[in-house]
Amino acid sequence: MTREPVLQVEHLRQVFAVGRERLEVLRDIHLEVAAGERLAIIGASGQGKSTLMQVMGGLEKPSAGRVRIQGEDIYALNERRRGQLRNRSVGFVYQLHRLLPEFTALENVLLPLLVRRERRAVVEPWGRELLGRVGLGQRLQHKPGMLSGGERQRVALARALVTRPALLLADEPTGNLDSESAEAVHALMLELNRELGTALVIVTHEPSLAARMARVLRLHDGALHPVVVPADNPLP
């Protein structure tokens, strides 16, 4: 039996109008990500990696083309239904963490479940466990303003994974972390990929992370190109 792809992108284009100029950032993107797959997207600064992630995550409507998540054409849905689908199926780690400043680390992590009216007493142990697994078991009651940048990023990862999503989209999730914290975050993403079958799509400049993904694509000139990574010689 073939499993349905978790993510399908067809003929995707994104054009920005800036003054009188038109900037075609994504020209013709095709991509299919199988359930449980691990994919890295690399590419030079300004090539459109973040733009692609936003469009694939349902956060920014493309100029043309289609994005399906678990078979659903997400931009054919109204905003409310698209939000529900995102909550159910997608975890998103942004370059900036976007935590809510008035809530504690634990509350930030639990929010995606609390907005679906799951009971706090039921979901709290899983939130605590995830924070423990990113090394923040002693920071549960800290608000974002009391955490370091790297700690905030780890809270954001725990929040993205708390719903056990079918798909995790992570845009440079360990860009600001020291190598030890980055390693903890990479390990957690890979563990949940194995344990829960969460498909990973990760934008990264870190060769060590890209090398641990099953497939690597380079975004260049508005299209995705396969990169062959020799097993004994990780990316430059």
Ligand SMILES: Nc1ncnc2c1ncn2[C@@H]1O[C@H](COP(=O)(O)OP(=O)(O)OP(=O)(O)O)[C@@H](O)[C@H]1O
């Ligand atoms: N809303 C927007 N309006 C106009 N131009 C935009 C907009 N968003 C992004 N761009 C432009 O699109 C291009 C791609 O931006 P994007 O942030 O997707 O690149 P990136 O590959 O993620 O870069 P980096 O690795 O530096 O984060 C950039 O040249 C950027 O200036």
